[in-house]
Amino acid sequence: MPxxxxxTAKQVIDPETPASAFRIDPQALQVLPPASVPPVVNGxxxxxxxxxxxxxxxxxxxxxxxxxxxxxxxxxxxxxxxxMGADELVLVxxxxxxxxxxxSVAVHVLAAAIxxxxxxxxxxxxxxxxxxxxxxxxxxxxxxxxxxxxxxxKRVAVENGIARIERVLPDGxxxxxxxxxxxxxxxxxxxxxxxPTLRGIMAAGRKAPTIWSVADVGLDMSSLTPGLxxxxxxLPESGAAxxxxxxxxxxxxxxxxxxxxxxxxxx
Amino acid sequence: MADGQGILVIGELAxxxxxxxxxxxxSAARSLSGALGGEPVSLVIAGADLGDAPQQGxxxxxxxxxxxxxxxLEGTPPDAVVAVAERAAxxxxxxxxxxxKTLLGxxxxxxxxxxxxxxxxxxxxxxxxxxxQRLVATRPVYGGSAxxxxxxxxxxxxxxxxxxxVEPLEPDASRIGEIKTLDIQLDDSVVKARVVDRTERPxxxxxxxxxxxxxxxxxxxxxxxxxxxxxxxASLIGGAVGASRAVCDAGWLPSSYQVGLTGKTVTPDLxxxxxxxxxxxxxxxxxxxxxxxxxxxxxxxxxxxxxxxGVVGDWQKVLPAxxxxxxxxxx
Ligand SMILES: Cc1cc2nc3c(=O)[nH]c(=O)nc-3n(C[C@H](O)[C@H](O)[C@H](O)COP(=O)(O)OP(=O)(O)OC[C@H]3O[C@@H](n4cnc5c(N)ncnc54)[C@H](O)[C@@H]3O)c2cc1C
Ligand SMILES: Nc1ncnc2c1ncn2[C@@H]1O[C@H](COP(=O)(O)O)[C@@H](O)[C@H]1O
Numbered sequence: 001m002p003x004x005x006x007x008t009a010k011q012v013i014d015p016e017t018p019a020s021a022f023r024i025d026p027q028a029l030q031v032l033p034p035a036s037v038p039p040v041v042n043g044x045x046x047x048x049x050x051x052x053x054x055x056x057x058x059x060x061x062x063x064x065x066x067x068x069x070x071x072x073x074x075x076x077x078x079x080x081x082x083x084m085g086a087d088e089l090v091l092v093x094x095x096x097x098x099x100x101x102x103x104s105v106a107v108h109v110l111a112a113a114i115x116x117x118x119x120x121x122x123x124x125x126x127x128x129x130x131x132x133x134x135x136x137x138x139x140x141x142x143x144x145x146x147x148x149x150x151x152x153x154k155r156v157a158v159e160n161g162i163a164r165i166e167r168v169l170p171d172g173x174x175x176x177x178x179x180x181x182x183x184x185x186x187x188x189x190x191x192x193x194x195x196p197t198l199r200g201i202m203a204a205g206r207k208a209p210t211i212w213s214v215a216d217v218g219l220d221m222s223s224l225t226p227g228l229x230x231x232x233x234x235l236p237e238s239g240a241a242x243x244x245x246x247x248x249x250x251x252x253x254x255x256x257x258x259x260x261x262x263x264x265x266x267x
Numbered sequence: 268m269a270d271g272q273g274i275l276v277i278g279e280l281a282x283x284x285x286x287x288x289x290x291x292x293x294s295a296a297r298s299l300s301g302a303l304g305g306e307p308v309s310l311v312i313a314g315a316d317l318g319d320a321p322q323q324g325x326x327x328x329x330x331x332x333x334x335x336x337x338x339x340l341e342g343t344p345p346d347a348v349v350a351v352a353e354r355a356a357x358x359x360x361x362x363x364x365x366x367x368k369t370l371l372g373x374x375x376x377x378x379x380x381x382x383x384x385x386x387x388x389x390x391x392x393x394x395x396x397x398x399x400q401r402l403v404a405t406r407p408v409y410g411g412s413a414x415x416x417x418x419x420x421x422x423x424x425x426x427x428x429x430x431x432x433v434e435p436l437e438p439d440a441s442r443i444g445e446i447k448t449l450d451i452q453l454d455d456s457v458v459k460a461r462v463v464d465r466t467e468r469p470x471x472x473x474x475x476x477x478x479x480x481x482x483x484x485x486x487x488x489x490x491x492x493x494x495x496x497x498x499x500x501a502s503l504i505g506g507a508v509g510a511s512r513a514v515c516d517a518g519w520l521p522s523s524y525q526v527g528l529t530g531k532t533v534t535p536d537l538x539x540x541x542x543x544x545x546x547x548x549x550x551x552x553x554x555x556x557x558x559x560x561x562x563x564x565x566x567x568x569x570x571x572x573x574x575x576x577g578v579v580g581d582w583q584k585v586l587p588a589x590x591x592x593x594x595x596x597x598x
Contacts, residue, residue, distance in 0.1 A: 019569050031413060101406075131409055132408045133407070136386075136387055139381070140380075143378050148346075169467070172468045173466055175464040176463065189522050232405075233416070234416075235414070236407070236412075236413070240573065240575045242575065245578050251585065254578065254587070258592035259592065262596050264576075266560075267597070
């Protein structure tokens with residue numbers, strides 16, 4: 001049986017958006033998407049797609065389906081995984097899927113969509129989404145789907161129905177084995193995801209994403225009770241005012257900095 | 268589990284001692300208990316060998332300690348710890364469950380929350396009780412570019428406390444508490460993700476997380492050679508070397524050097540950042556430093572917004588003179 005892999009991918013505000021362009025609406029409790037910076041596929045999710053494509057490189061009959069849920073999508077952005085080499089793109093699009101720090105809604109909708117996709121051997125997710133930095137949806141999804149789970153992979157290989165995962169530890173790494181079906185989250189240590197090739201881009205252009213509503217996956221939003229409520233949103237207070245140390249030239253400034261730190265008893 | 272009472276802390280071990288993060292969580296739990304008119308604080312700790320940790324839990328603020336000792340818990344596999352924490356929550360029937368956002372907590376707490384049918388407040392810097400006795404947390408979001416305040420709507424509310432955001436209580440050996448064995452059967456079949464190999468590369472010299480001085484370098488150093496003077500500087504002033512993610516992604520240093528949101532959190536007295544732009548995700552790991560000093564050629568770099576002292580210049584010229592002068596001062 002060929003392997004079926006689902007990769008979850010979230011569309012997020014580009015985390016490289018300069019701090020000066022980062023705006024919030026503290027009344028509406030919303031982060032305002034910067035007008036001039038297009039959204040991106042969450043970086044760790046691109047790495048999860050890369051992990052799936054590496055498995056497909058080794059076993060070309062593997063099916064890689066990319067799944068995303070949200071209120072609205074920038075289609076050219078979301079099609080990038082197809083251009084990288086994924087087989088299918090499924091989008092659950094619904095006005096009710098507003099971005100929120102409560103992971104439970106995303107867990108329920110993603111789980112329902114994965115069930116609808118049928119038998120899945122491996123679900124790959126990013127370690128966290130770079131908007132709310134929750135690192136929760138995958139673990140909730142694993143619980144909901146009854147899948148064994150491990151996190152923060154820098155390598156994922158599948159052989160004879162067993163996933164072999166190299167995990168990043170703060171001071172080293174470990175290898176974990178899980179019998180499929182399983183869910184694994186992927187970290188940036190996996191390495192830069194592949195770039196779409198021209199052929200990939202052309203092929204992606206011919207593929208239409210499957211678009212479902214929440215009702216299509218058999219869910220009723222009103223039955224989903226939120227677990228968390230956002231009650232405040234603010235910009236962090238900016239830190240100390242910087243004292244710039246100047247000198248005749250760079251080297252002189254370096255010397256003066258040393259004297260300054262000594263004076264301030266920091267060294 | 269609609270009307271919970273008290274606070275349950277999901278504990279962790281450091282060797283056979285109670286982990287510092289758990290003493291911090293117990294301290295947070297005691298404050299919450301105070302705000303709830305003195306509701307009890309319980310602690311669950313699980314491992315292959317607990318040493319003196321249960322007693323330390325009481326000294327650190329727990330009224331009841333639930334213990335689980337089992338060979339299945341060797342290396343604390345998350346699958347087994349989730350089962351223990353879920354069971355402890357059933358037995359203690361708490362209002363709040365508090366754990367720590369550590370390597371283990373990140374894997375365990377979201378699963379525990381989902382099993383209990385609630386959601387987790389992740390990475391909390393502060394925890395408080397509102398007028399409706401809801402648990403309210405503040406937490407950084409968008410890589411630290413914004414601070415969100417979230418209220419937990421369901422019982423039990425589950426929260427992951429960010430390490431080093433609460434001072435632990437002074438251990439009090441005269442505190443009285445009860446140690447109970449948690450009623451749970453664990454066997455190997457609970458562990459679905461099996462660790463088959465582990466390579467620990469303990470850092471040479473001072474651990475980044477404990478260092479009083481950290482000297483960090485970024486992409487601006489241009490390559491791994493750029494870290495040679497940084498290492499000299501670190502050994503001169505008794506510090507540890509850190510790096511930005513850009514440096515680790517480029518393979519100039521292993522990921523164990525990474526400081527930031529998805530790297531290590533450091534809390535030194537002095538953090539020297541060389542050739543680091545100061546992205547919010549980097550600052551998330553070092554903004555609790557007492558003083559940040561930045562060397563960067565771009566006067567507009569974000570790092571200067573959080574630095575106490577800064578030099579706008581090329582590190583290749585600034586750093587050697589800085590190190591020479593320090594040498595002289597420290598003779
Ligand atoms: C979800 C998420 C998590 C992340 N987690 C982390 C994390 O944990 N840690 C982390 O660090 N990053 C993290 N990042 C990445 C972060 O957003 C930045 O991309 C990264 O920190 C940039 O690293 P840098 O400052 O070294 O590089 P750059 O941003 O490229 O900055 C290099 C700096 O060097 C200066 N420079 C260049 N040449 C010289 C010279 N000759 N002399 C002096 N200065 C010079 C430049 O002016 C510039 O400011 C994360 C990103 C995301 C999206
Ligand atoms: N709306 C979404 N659509 C698709 N995948 C998602 C969504 N939200 C979260 N995920 C997946 O879950 C991972 C962790 O997200 P989070 O728990 O929100 O930090 C992400 O990297 C994605 O892989």
